[in-house]
Amino acid sequence: MATACEHCPLRRSKLFVEHSPDDTRFMERFKVGELTINPGTPVLMEGSNSPQLFTALRGMGLRYKMLQNGRRQVLNLVFPGDFIGLQAGVMGEMQHSVEASSAMTLCVFDRAGLWNLFRSQPERAFNLTWLAAVEEHFLGESLATVGQRGAMEAMAWALTKIMQRGEALGMVENRAMPLPYRQQDLADALGLSLVHTNKTLAKLRDRQLANWRDGLLIVNDLKELAKLAEMDFAPLPKRPLM
Amino acid sequence: MATACEHCPLRRSKLFVEHSPDDTRFMERFKVGELTINPGTPVLMEGSNSPQLFTALRGMGLRYKMLQNGRRQVLNLVFPGDFIGLQAGVMGEMQHSVEASSAMTLCVFDRAGLWNLFRSQPERAFNLTWLAAVEEHFLGESLATVGQRGAMEAMAWALTKIMQRGEALGMVENRAMPLPYRQQDLADALGLSLVHTNKTLAKLRDRQLANWRDGLLIVNDLKELAKLAEMDFAPLPKRPLM
DNA sequence: CGGTCGATTGACACCTTTCAATACGGGTGG
DNA sequence: CCACCCGTATTGAAAGGTGTCAATCGACCG
Incomplete structure (x- = not known):
């Protein structure tokens, strides 16, 4: 039984920008289902061209990238509220992998609905870009940490x-x-x-x-x-x- | 004398997605001027809330972040065609600084026009998100390099x-x-x-x-x-x- | 109870950093 | 025109933070 966006537990956190009733209505339609997975389960693989996008609703995971030399770089940890798959959504395919570290519940969105979002919901589209910028910011901080600390x-x-x-x-x-x-x-x-x-x-x-x-x-x-x-x-x- | 978008030298490169005549028309209006600067000149400072966004037209620069311990992390190099200031545009303020390494020419955009772009040009808005995802991808590769090579x-x-x-x-x-x-x-x-x-x-x-x-x-x-x-x-x- | 996975520890090798000194070119003032 | 200064590039040597190797331990599982 999927959680209604209206009752999304994440909306209680002050970390997130509040949704307008209209936003909620749209997300309710954008969301096509819910996915529950076990620890260790891959969500998206590098190079994949997933037809689906996700938001972590419960549980934690990680994004990582494998190198030719066999080493792995963890890009960041996935916490509830994180959006997963934006890269595939706009660039065509994922450049890194995502997997669950604990049991997770994910909201599932249809990638095909993304274009509709940009056309009819400029505010939501803006938010998507915002999310991408937040990721960019965090990766920059991580890079500074790994490089200089x-x-x-x-x-x-x-x-x-x-x-x-x-x-x-x-x-x-x-x-x-x-x-x-x-x-x-x-x-x-x-x-x-x-x-x-x-x-x-x-x-x-x-x-x-x-x-x-x-x-x-x-x-x-x-x-x-x-x-x-x-x-x-x-x-x-x-x-x-x- | 500003370069007309229609004759933008960057459009000759096969690196970029082609513009439709409509795109060009919009960008021509979005662009409010051109800026020429000397090597060493700062373009945007961390924490600043610049009213302007840029695209590097000629010359090269770099994005960096200073840490409390005095060390500096260069996030990436700025090449012609790079968009500068998206973070400030969507998050409110820059999380890193940008400065010119060679003489540079920058196309200048008005940040206030950004919202108009999202509302009236969904395709361009999509491209902005795409750009952010490209940056994210590159930062991920850099992180993997610094961390694992x-x-x-x-x-x-x-x-x-x-x-x-x-x-x-x-x-x-x-x-x-x-x-x-x-x-x-x-x-x-x-x-x-x-x-x-x-x-x-x-x-x-x-x-x-x-x-x-x-x-x-x-x-x-x-x-x-x-x-x-x-x-x-x-x-x-x-x-x-x- | 053997087997696997993750966490711990000790010893040692080695890649990088730090410290110092020199070299080189450009700019500036005497 | 030349001495001097400053920023950048080079090099050598020594110190030190991290990585690698190996072995042990505890928890969980079939």
Whole structure:
């Protein structure tokens, strides 16, 4: 039984721009169904030309890219509210893969309806571009982190970003939030080796800055973690929800 | 004397999606002027809320982001045909800075006209989103390079990409193209130190794979360079020109 | 209970960074 | 016209952060 957009749980988060009744009506029509998948299930593969687009409704996943040398770069983590497949929608095919890390529920949209959206809903079209710009912004920050920060700073940056996003989504209870990834995933996101990632996490635990174990991330003093990362600790910018 | 869109020199390149007469007519109205600047001149600053958007018409520049620790990450190089300022256009303010590396000529657009574009030119709006997706794709590749490739591979990747782009734009003559950057710029783009960048370039010269001196990049065998980078050597995807 | 996957640890090798010094060309003021 | 300064490019040597290799451990599963 699909969730009605009108009652979409994501709309409770202040992270997203509010929908007008008209927006909701349109999305209700744009949405063609719901998809529930298990951890490890691929959603979109690089090179694929999927006829469908998604919005993560529940659960978490990751976007990644494989290189010829066998190494993997995780581009970012997929959280509830993230739009998946825009690249395929406008460029023709995906340039990276997406897969679920926890159980996920996805809203499914028909790619063919995209053109209709641009023609009849300029505001929604604008929002799509906005979403693309938000992604671009985040990738830029990630690039700066991987390129210019050391392992400890980078990890602190990543965990801070994750915690911030988790808070905005209401996933944090008692300074803890679910984080259903493997250390290898974070390693591949930050361009670090698995071993070094493990040791870096151990240090953060020793320093009592962040404790990530058994899929649960606990951060007592987010400000302190952000300071270690030498990052601007600004509130997340609002973003549209498709 | 501003260049008429109809006679835009960029339209000769096969890199860009062709304009319909209607497109050209619209762009002619959307374009409010032309800007010529000297090397080193900033175009947009991080945090700025510029009322203007640009398309690079001639010359080259770079986008970058400064970190609190004083280090700089170059996000990508700006080549003719690149659109500048989309982030400010949709998100409100720039998340990175842009400056000229060579003398540049920019087409200037009025940000206020953006909304009109979305409302009355769905096809152009679609192209804007397309452009954002192209940027996202490139940033993803850069992230993968900085995160997962060694210095030599990374440099080979960068020079290959540059040469490819240069070829598509008709900037390559006799296997050589202008590349008006400092070694520090490439270093900041790849997350390498200046010294190591210098030594890596020296090795590429020794191996006769790439020779970049005095603002001129010479590559005799692009295939060979791409092989060293272990990259997929696919032709650049077409992109829209605003 | 053997087998697999993810997390941990210790030791060591090595790629990059940092530190320093020199070289070279262009611009400027004496 | 030349000395001087500054930005960029080069090089050598040493320090250090990360990666790789290997082995162990705990949890889960058929």
